[in-house]
Amino acid sequence: xxxxxxxxxxxxxxxxxxxxxxxxxxxxxxxxxxxxxxxxxxxxxxxxxxxxxxxxxxxxxxxxxxxxxxxxxxxxxxxxxxxxxxxxxxxxxxxxxxxxxxxxxxxxxxxxxxxxxxxxxxxxxxxxxxxxxxxxxxxxxxxxxxxxxxxxxxxxxxxxxxxxxxxxxxxxxxxxxxxxxxxxxxxxxxxxxxxxxxxxxxxxxxxxxxxxxxxxxxxxxxxxxxxxxxxxxxxxxxxxxxxxxxxxxxxxxxxxxxxxxxxxxxxxxxxxxxxxxxxxxxxxxxxxxxxxxxxxxxxxxxxxxxxxxxxxxxxx
Amino acid sequence: xxxxxxxxxxxxxxxxxxxxxxxxxxxxxxxxxxxxxxxxxxxxxxxxxxxxxxxxxxxxxxxxxxxxxxxxxxxxxxxxxxxxxxxxxxxxxxxxxxxxxxxxxxxxxxxxxxxxxxxxxxxxxxxxxxxxxxxxxxxxxxxxxxxxxxxxxxxxxxxxxxxxxxxxxxxxxxxxxxxxxxxxxxxxxxxxxxxxxxxxxxxxxxxxxxxxxxxxxxxxxxxxxxxxxxxxxxxxxxxxxxxxxxxxxxxxxxxxxxxxxxxxxxxxxxxxxxxxxxxxxxxxxxxxxxxxxxxxxxxxxxxxxxxxxxxxxxxxxxxxxxxxxxxxxxxxxxxxxxxxxxxxxxxxxxxxxxxxxxxxxxxxxxxxxxxxxxxxxxxxxxxxxxxxxxxxxxxxxxxxxxxxxxxxxxxxxxxxxxxxxxxxxxxxxxxxxxxxxxxxxxxxxxxxxxxxxxxxxxxxxxxxxxxxxxxxxxxxxxxxxxxxxxxxxxxxxxxxxxxxxxxxx
Numbered sequence: 001x002x003x004x005x006x007x008x009x010x011x012x013x014x015x016x017x018x019x020x021x022x023x024x025x026x027x028x029x030x031x032x033x034x035x036x037x038x039x040x041x042x043x044x045x046x047x048x049x050x051x052x053x054x055x056x057x058x059x060x061x062x063x064x065x066x067x068x069x070x071x072x073x074x075x076x077x078x079x080x081x082x083x084x085x086x087x088x089x090x091x092x093x094x095x096x097x098x099x100x101x102x103x104x105x106x107x108x109x110x111x112x113x114x115x116x117x118x119x120x121x122x123x124x125x126x127x128x129x130x131x132x133x134x135x136x137x138x139x140x141x142x143x144x145x146x147x148x149x150x151x152x153x154x155x156x157x158x159x160x161x162x163x164x165x166x167x168x169x170x171x172x173x174x175x176x177x178x179x180x181x182x183x184x185x186x187x188x189x190x191x192x193x194x195x196x197x198x199x200x201x202x203x204x205x206x207x208x209x210x211x212x213x214x215x216x217x218x219x220x221x222x223x224x225x226x227x228x229x230x231x232x233x234x235x236x237x238x239x240x241x242x243x244x245x246x247x248x249x250x251x252x253x254x255x256x257x258x259x260x261x262x263x264x265x266x267x268x269x270x271x272x273x274x275x276x277x278x279x280x281x282x283x284x285x286x287x288x289x290x291x292x293x294x295x296x297x298x299x300x301x302x303x304x305x306x307x308x309x310x311x312x313x314x315x316x
Numbered sequence: 317x318x319x320x321x322x323x324x325x326x327x328x329x330x331x332x333x334x335x336x337x338x339x340x341x342x343x344x345x346x347x348x349x350x351x352x353x354x355x356x357x358x359x360x361x362x363x364x365x366x367x368x369x370x371x372x373x374x375x376x377x378x379x380x381x382x383x384x385x386x387x388x389x390x391x392x393x394x395x396x397x398x399x400x401x402x403x404x405x406x407x408x409x410x411x412x413x414x415x416x417x418x419x420x421x422x423x424x425x426x427x428x429x430x431x432x433x434x435x436x437x438x439x440x441x442x443x444x445x446x447x448x449x450x451x452x453x454x455x456x457x458x459x460x461x462x463x464x465x466x467x468x469x470x471x472x473x474x475x476x477x478x479x480x481x482x483x484x485x486x487x488x489x490x491x492x493x494x495x496x497x498x499x500x501x502x503x504x505x506x507x508x509x510x511x512x513x514x515x516x517x518x519x520x521x522x523x524x525x526x527x528x529x530x531x532x533x534x535x536x537x538x539x540x541x542x543x544x545x546x547x548x549x550x551x552x553x554x555x556x557x558x559x560x561x562x563x564x565x566x567x568x569x570x571x572x573x574x575x576x577x578x579x580x581x582x583x584x585x586x587x588x589x590x591x592x593x594x595x596x597x598x599x600x601x602x603x604x605x606x607x608x609x610x611x612x613x614x615x616x617x618x619x620x621x622x623x624x625x626x627x628x629x630x631x632x633x634x635x636x637x638x639x640x641x642x643x644x645x646x647x648x649x650x651x652x653x654x655x656x657x658x659x660x661x662x663x664x665x666x667x668x669x670x671x672x673x674x675x676x677x678x679x680x681x682x683x684x685x686x687x688x689x690x691x692x693x694x695x696x697x698x699x700x701x702x703x704x705x706x707x708x709x710x711x712x713x714x715x716x717x718x719x720x721x722x723x724x725x726x727x728x729x730x731x732x733x734x735x736x737x738x739x740x741x742x743x744x745x746x747x748x749x750x751x752x753x754x755x756x757x758x759x760x761x762x763x764x765x766x767x768x769x770x771x772x773x774x775x776x777x778x779x780x781x782x783x784x785x786x787x788x789x790x791x792x793x794x795x796x797x798x799x800x801x802x803x804x805x806x807x808x809x810x811x812x813x814x815x816x817x818x819x820x821x
Contacts, residue, residue: 041646042365043640043645043647051365070724072517072518072723072725073499076517077517077518081725105505107507107517109514151774154772180771181772183768187646188463190637195458195459197459198772210638210659210662210663213660214662
């Protein structure tokens with residue numbers, strides 16, 4: 001802090017702090033770099049999203065936005081860092097569905113009310129994919145085989161207690177019993193159907209674009225209320241007779257809950273502008289994750305509803 | 317175009333001034349980051365990532381690839397000179413490299429390490445260039461049971477390489493495996509051994525443990541014993557570097573290169589198990605096997621070749637399938653995705669220029685590494701002339717930065733300092749620290765592969781033995797275990813026989 005800055009701060013404190021610094025802070029916000037805490041290691045989906053967004057937010061906010069990876073405990077290590085940072089908008093973090101699922105399982109010391117979700121910037125339904133050389137050409141064939149041979153088909157997923165797990169449990173309850181094979185390392189999960197190690201993989205399309213483009217993966221079934229515009233021939237789980245809550249994989253940008261309203265508004269506007277740029281549109285369409293960013297109450301709700309849905313399933 | 321023409325075009329691009337500068341800069345950064353105790357090359361790559369935004373995709377890959385190649389080697393410089401491995405894969409370089417330094421043969425040890433690393437790296441860069449596709453098919457046949465078997469072989473090697481006290485090593489290894497279980501488990505997402513401390517849920521990172529056990533404890537020992545880190549500079553007739561020395565270790569280098577090239581394609585395995593397994597195998601194969609650990613050149617050359625031989629083959633799954641196998645290749649994937657490039661089979665069709673420029677650059681980087689390595693090693697050799705107090709302060713500072721930098725988490729710094737004290741205590745009572753670190757690295761991998769294998773094969777544990785590749789690796793591990801424990805078993809047996817014979821009646 002400069003000498004002038006220190007004097008001002010001291011003066012402000014003596015003058016009775018809050019009323020003076022509060023509005024002043026927001027008017028000038030942001031006047032120094034904003035740290036973006038990515039809650040997973042470099043190279044993952046959250047990291048690529050965070051880095052892309054940071055790059056596009058810089059011109060919108062006029063300050064630099066360095067990315068810090070704080071991985072660990074399903075993303076909770078980074079969120080703890082975020083929730084214990086000053087609630088002044090100068091620390092943002094990625095909050096993603098995988099971490100929210102971990103809360104339902106009792107991991108971490110974070111809760112939805114600790115964070116203010118600025119915007120849900122990516123949201124994507126998941127599919128069941130098979131490898132190109134799989135005997136299953138359609139979802140009906142897969143379902144028929146699974147009904148006739150319960151507990152024999154294997155599905156590569158991201159783990160137990162995740163939305164992947166919930167989807168498989170609901171399908172099993174409705175007579176289609178397949179085995180959940182948890183692969184926590186994404187690379188190993190993607191390779192599993194290719195190497196013939198599992199029959200099926202539960203995955204969002206954006207993470208396996210390379211295999212979809214090359215035709216090595218065949219999409220069989222979509223977990224969503226409506227068909228996916230990019231995959232108009234793939235039936236939804238509803239069409240195939242399953243009754244379930246659809247749990248999208250989502251990624252959001254969040255700040256500590258106590259962050260002032262006007263700072264949140266400023267960040268929200270910047271995120272909406274950044275996601276409107278051509279660069280972001282190219283990025284999101286390539287990863288099949290485009291959506292109108294959800295903000296405000298709707299964004300907050302996405303997180304709580306998701307957590308309740310997972311928790312309800314885990315209680316059974 | 318055939319492979320040779322494509323590669324020729326790749327070399328043309330790689331020899332362009334901007335490309336060459338990028339490669340050299342990356343190499344230097346990598347070797348320096350690797351050599352600084354505490355700062356790992358993965359750190360360096362993550363820090364370099366934002367700088368690649370403004371580069372063309374190919375240039376970004378050359379830059380990161382060069383840091384990777386240089387960094388994997390760099391860790392051995394500090395391992396050899398001050399007995400502090402710069403990266404976990406350089407642990408084995410301490411075992412025979414540092415004793416050579418103590419004998420006054422530091423230059424020779426560095427020369428062997430550089431040459432072995434370069435040959436290993438070059439071998440796997442050539443594998444990458446000419447056999448990426450068949451190698452990728454081979455890699456896909458490895459599933460969780462095979463990964464599990466390879467990890468077990470790594471764990472057994474740890475015991476096999478302990479000189480004369482396999483049981484003590486086993487204890488140290490087990491302790492490491494227990495430490496590795498701390499945190500949120502990767503399969504069920506349940507917190508284990510966190511004692512109610514939220515920070516513990518992130519687990520104990522092996523790099524942090526390594527920095528504590530090796531770098532911090534070395535400094536504590538320095539303070540406590542007031543000993544001199546400087547090795548004897550006494551002229552040693554053996555210290556002269558002769559061509560014959562390299563020729564003598566050609567077998568070790570070849571075996572190390574082969575082992576590293578194969579293990580590198582396994583996701584999650586990578587340089588550290590590669591180096592350890594190569595050391596273990598070399599110890600069994602070499603004529604001087606029983607003298608390993610006293611400064612035998614073959615014991616330095618094999619793991620050095622192996623760890624750098626993983627660099628090229630680790631990029632096979634990345635480029636051919638779009639699957640990153642390690643932290644380093646994950647960062648490369650991020651760099652490509654941020655440029656809108658999706659690695660995978662289509663990349664070879666859509667942009668062969670980029671692919672073959674990367675191949676050529678990997679070949680080139682491993683050759684240039686000889687010069688970068690010598691340059692940085694020369695500079696680091698001057699460290700031996702700095703007063704121990706200054707050197708100690710320097711190492712502590714880097715250790716704290718390095719421990720923090722692993723995950724940008726202050727808790728890791730406390731863990732690192734704690735393991736510094738633990739490591740010093742272990743050293744004082746002659747308890748080996750290397751098996752502990754390897755336990756922390758390999759334990760969680762073994763667990764994850766074991767659990768996923770069982771889930772995948774109907775909870776049938778015989779799958780590890782009935783699958784051909786997995787069964788073969790486990791068989792090798794069994795041979796290893798018997799081989800290394802034989803002297804102990806034999807001694808016990810004799811003692812029992814003597815006891816029985818001595819007993820009247």
